[in-house]
Amino acid sequence: MDITNQNRKVLIIDDNEDIRIIFSAAFEDAGFKVFTSKDGLWGITDVIEINPTVIILDIMMPEMSGYDFLVSLKNNTSIKAPVIVVSNLSQEKDKQEALDNGADLCLTKSDYSGIELVDTVNKFLLSWQANPQQ
Amino acid sequence: MDSADNPIADQLYVDIFDHSPFGIYTLDQEGVITSFNPKMAELSGDKSENAIGLNATHLDSYKEVGLDQLFLKAIAGEPFETEVEYASHLANKKTVRRYRGVPIEDRGIVGQARLLLIVEDITERKLIEKELKKFAQFTAENTNPLLRVALDGRILLINKVAEEIIQTLQGVQDPTLPKPLLEPIKKSLTEGKTYSVDLEYQDKIILFEIVPVMQADAGYANVYGRDVSEERNMQKIKDQFLSITSHELRTPMTVIRGYIELMLQGRVGDLNEKQRGFLEKILENTKSLIEFVNVTLDINKLESGAVSLNLEQVDLSVHISKSVEGIRNLFDEGKINLVYEPVSIVAPIEPPQFERVITNLLSNALKFTPPEGTVSVITMQHEGNAIIGVKDTGVGISAEDQKILFQKYAQIDNAWVSKMRGTGLGLVISKDLIEKMNGKMWVESEVGQGSTFFVSLPMS
Numbered sequence: 001m002d003i004t005n006q007n008r009k010v011l012i013i014d015d016n017e018d019i020r021i022i023f024s025a026a027f028e029d030a031g032f033k034v035f036t037s038k039d040g041l042w043g044i045t046d047v048i049e050i051n052p053t054v055i056i057l058d059i060m061m062p063e064m065s066g067y068d069f070l071v072s073l074k075n076n077t078s079i080k081a082p083v084i085v086v087s088n089l090s091q092e093k094d095k096q097e098a099l100d101n102g103a104d105l106c107l108t109k110s111d112y113s114g115i116e117l118v119d120t121v122n123k124f125l126l127s128w129q130a131n132p133q134q
Numbered sequence: 135m136d137s138a139d140n141p142i143a144d145q146l147y148v149d150i151f152d153h154s155p156f157g158i159y160t161l162d163q164e165g166v167i168t169s170f171n172p173k174m175a176e177l178s179g180d181k182s183e184n185a186i187g188l189n190a191t192h193l194d195s196y197k198e199v200g201l202d203q204l205f206l207k208a209i210a211g212e213p214f215e216t217e218v219e220y221a222s223h224l225a226n227k228k229t230v231r232r233y234r235g236v237p238i239e240d241r242g243i244v245g246q247a248r249l250l251l252i253v254e255d256i257t258e259r260k261l262i263e264k265e266l267k268k269f270a271q272f273t274a275e276n277t278n279p280l281l282r283v284a285l286d287g288r289i290l291l292i293n294k295v296a297e298e299i300i301q302t303l304q305g306v307q308d309p310t311l312p313k314p315l316l317e318p319i320k321k322s323l324t325e326g327k328t329y330s331v332d333l334e335y336q337d338k339i340i341l342f343e344i345v346p347v348m349q350a351d352a353g354y355a356n357v358y359g360r361d362v363s364e365e366r367n368m369q370k371i372k373d374q375f376l377s378i379t380s381h382e383l384r385t386p387m388t389v390i391r392g393y394i395e396l397m398l399q400g401r402v403g404d405l406n407e408k409q410r411g412f413l414e415k416i417l418e419n420t421k422s423l424i425e426f427v428n429v430t431l432d433i434n435k436l437e438s439g440a441v442s443l444n445l446e447q448v449d450l451s452v453h454i455s456k457s458v459e460g461i462r463n464l465f466d467e468g469k470i471n472l473v474y475e476p477v478s479i480v481a482p483i484e485p486p487q488f489e490r491v492i493t494n495l496l497s498n499a500l501k502f503t504p505p506e507g508t509v510s511v512i513t514m515q516h517e518g519n520a521i522i523g524v525k526d527t528g529v530g531i532s533a534e535d536q537k538i539l540f541q542k543y544a545q546i547d548n549a550w551v552s553k554m555r556g557t558g559l560g561l562v563i564s565k566d567l568i569e570k571m572n573g574k575m576w577v578e579s580e581v582g583q584g585s586t587f588f589v590s591l592p593m594s
Contacts, residue, residue: 022392
């Protein structure tokens with residue numbers, strides 16, 4: 001299955017506006033159609049409407065955390081898009097909690113430039129589409 | 135057999151009397167001494183010939199300690215055994231004697247004797263007992279739990295605190311050891327290695343250190359407990375503090391980095407060379423800050439013991455090759471030769487962490503080697519160890535700097551941090567990781583002659 005980036009939709013859920021701007025620019029450059037939500041709570045409504053190819057998710061958000069978003073996504077929607085957690089919580093136990101709640105990949109935000117993030121997401125999508133987890 | 139008919143038996147009694155290690159004497163009906171052996175003479179300081187004929191019950195010293203009454207009762211047929219402590223008139227010290235009084239029926243065999251007295255000097259034994267008691271109390275009164283456990287898990291010795299803890303944990307009288315403690319004890323005794331384990335007990339955390347003592351026929355483990363609640367709590371607070379601080383540092387740094395990258399991409403207009411140069415400097419420094427936060431967290435993780443490695447017996451050359459190929463393009467960019475000829479060499483490692491160490495050594499070598507220089511990775515086997523050397527033709531490291539190269543930043547001053555910037559505090563972490571794989575790491579270098587960083591890992 002070959003999906004070009006033109007058909008790919010990414011939903012970026014992060015409460016930090018600057019992060020949304022920076023990541024959006026990088027994904028747009030790579031040809032993604034970019035959508036953003038400023039909180040997990042908004043994200044849950046947006047995700048159903050958008051039905052994205054991939055979700056970029058922060059953890060520490062005021063209304064609904066990334067962990068809760070993951071649980072809600074699994075329990076309350078039929079969305080099967082992979083979720084890549086991109087957070088500055090870098091401890092193993094934080095990452096493990098995200099994975100346990102259904103995240104497909106966990107990255108430390110500060111370790112990636114926008115371009116590097118898109119690169120990693122593209123590589124992930126390649127292997128995910130070859131062998132989807134769900 | 136009556137001894138009166140047997141001269142050999144008579145002689146035997148005399149010999150026993152004369153050579154006995156116990157003082158022996160006899161009293162008649164009235165308490166008058168009728169015999170007095172040489173050992174008794176030695177104990178009392180009186181000569182036999184002087185003692186015989188004296189009335190023992192009338193002697194002041196016996197009255198003082200109440201022996202006169204016991205003597206009289208014993209003569210009337212009531213045996214006794216008693217310990218008496220009194221000041222010796224021979225030396226300026228207290229002595230302790232054990233007296234045994236044995237009434238003798240009138241058999242007409244030892245003259246007029248009615249009471250046999252056997253006396254033993256137990257001063258030394260009493261002293262030793264006292265010392266032993268002191269030692270035993272020292273252990274018993276220790277506020278830390280202490281116990282000794284046999285190979286089969288039986289408790290050989292246990293102090294009061296340990297007994298309380300184990301009874302509470304197991305909820306029964308005379309309990310066996312709880313599994314979380316017994317398992318590491320058994321492991322320690324089988325492997326002959328020291329182990330430690332944390333157990334929770336009434337809102338406290340008790341650390342038990344298990345020290346095996348191996349002997350030819352049997353072994354046992356000494357187990358020393360200690361309340362580490364405070365330490366563990368401090369570590370937790372430190373972890374939380376670092377976790378929050380690092381999150382709060384990373385977020386603005388991610389933003390700074392992201393906007394600089396957008397500017398460098400020309401999104402907000404063309405940049406002149408100077409602007410581009412400045413932005414690149416800002417970016418570079420932001421990246422070092424992020425790296426510093428990462429390294430600080432890593433060091434804390436290693437120190438808190440939160441990192442435990444799963445070692446696998448694998449071919450090191452596979453993982454060295456991965457690290458080498460992963461970084462090769464940076465060497466090509468810097469016009470530095472990177473040489474590695476893979477030779478299979480097997481040792482127990484954790485592959486991702488091992489690759490991290492090799493990559494760290496290679497990136498350090500890259501930073502300090504001028505263009506046209508060479509960095510080579512060599513491997514060899516030596517006395518059961520796999521040795522990996524990362525050799526560069528760089529600037530070299532002075533003997534003074536070699537000493538602080540692997541030290542943790544917390545132990546030294548700021549000058550060190552600024553010196554280490556660029557080489558990456560990664561060396562400290564690398565060394566820690568290699569040690570967690572039971573290996574060693576060191577450097578050999580001379581200023582101007584390049585450096586070689588060595589990693590040695592036991593092959594089994």
